[in-house]
Amino acid sequence: MVVFNFEKASYAQKLLSGRIRISKLDYVPRYIVGLDVSYIKDYGLGVAVAAEFDSLRVVKVASVVDRVEVPYVPGYLAFREAPVLFKVLRKLKLDLRESILMVNGHGITHPRRFGIASHIGVVLDVPSIGVAKRILSGRVVKLDGRSVIVVDNIVGGVVFSRGRHRVYASIGHRVSIDDVVSIVDRCFVGLKPLPYPLYLADKYSRDMARDLKVRLG
DNA sequence: GCGACAG
DNA sequence: ATCTTGTCGC
Numbered sequence: 620m621v622v623f624n625f626e627k628a629s630y631a632q633k634l635l636s637g638r639i640r641i642s643k644l645d646y647v648p649r650y651i652v653g654l655d656v657s658y659i660k661d662y663g664l665g666v667a668v669a670a671e672f673d674s675l676r677v678v679k680v681a682s683v684v685d686r687v688e689v690p691y692v693p694g695y696l697a698f699r700e701a702p703v704l705f706k707v708l709r710k711l712k713l714d715l716r717e718s719i720l721m722v723n724g725h726g727i728t729h730p731r732r733f734g735i736a737s738h739i740g741v742v743l744d745v746p747s748i749g750v751a752k753r754i755l756s757g758r759v760v761k762l763d764g765r766s767v768i769v770v771d772n773i774v775g776g777v778v779f780s781r782g783r784h785r786v787y788a789s790i791g792h793r794v795s796i797d798d799v800v801s802i803v804d805r806c807f808v809g810l811k812p813l814p815y816p817l818y819l820a821d822k823y824s825r826d827m828a829r830d831l832k833v834r835l836g
Numbered sequence: 837g838c839g840a841c842a843g
Numbered sequence: 844a845t846c847t848t849g850t851c852g853c
Contacts, residue, residue, distance in 0.1 A: 656843075657843090657844065658844055659845090663844095691843060691844070693841040693842065693843085694841075696842055696843055697842095699843080700843070724842050724843065728842090730841090735842075751843085753841085753842060753843095754841095755840095755842045756841090756842090828844095
């Protein structure tokens with residue numbers, strides 16, 4: 620049996636973090652795609668929700684059930700979940716050249732600056748943003764009335780407060796911190812604690828887990 | 837060594 | 844993430 624090699628995974632993350640491009644989004648996206656995974660035992664239930672960037676109207680949803688081999692260890696989430704998300708993105712059959720990805724997890728606000736949002740963004744070379752419910756790496760600092768996450772002396776993420784909920788958004792790939800702020804901000808609708816595309820991906824994957832359990836007894 | 841630790 | 848009863852607050 621092959622065991623996961625965390626040493627090599629660390630090396631890969633440090634190496635690949637050098638491929639992250641932090642720059643202003645170079646096109647107006649047509650779609651924003653929310654990505655999330657829930658679990659039943661060793662099966663990951665991945666969901667992708669594509670919404671129009673302007674109206675946030677949902678245009679496409681895809682889901683996949685995939686066996687996961689890698690355990691969850693903080694800092695190595697991508698090696699567990701990214702394969703599931705690559706599969707569901709293939710099923711989505713959407714032209715990602717005109718889209719941006721919103722991934723449940725961190726981007727560069729990661730111990731080796733290569734969280735799952737950056738991982739997926741770099742591998743597919745698609746603009747991406749990470750959105751996490753808890754902080755993983757970096758220091759939260761107040762910067763002109765706004766809480767931001769500083770890593771390596773740059774602003775890599777921003778903290779959003781929705782009532783008592785906190786959301787930590789960060790640069791994934793091919794976006795600027797200003798893009799992260801403006802894009803995540805306009806995805807909050809109503810009182811939902813997560814940006815809409817991610818809220819739906821999260822909801823649908825949980826619904827899927829519940830339904831599948833009923834079907835299994 | 838100790839604490840912290842996305843999903 | 845998932846499991847899982849009662850309980851706090853609006």
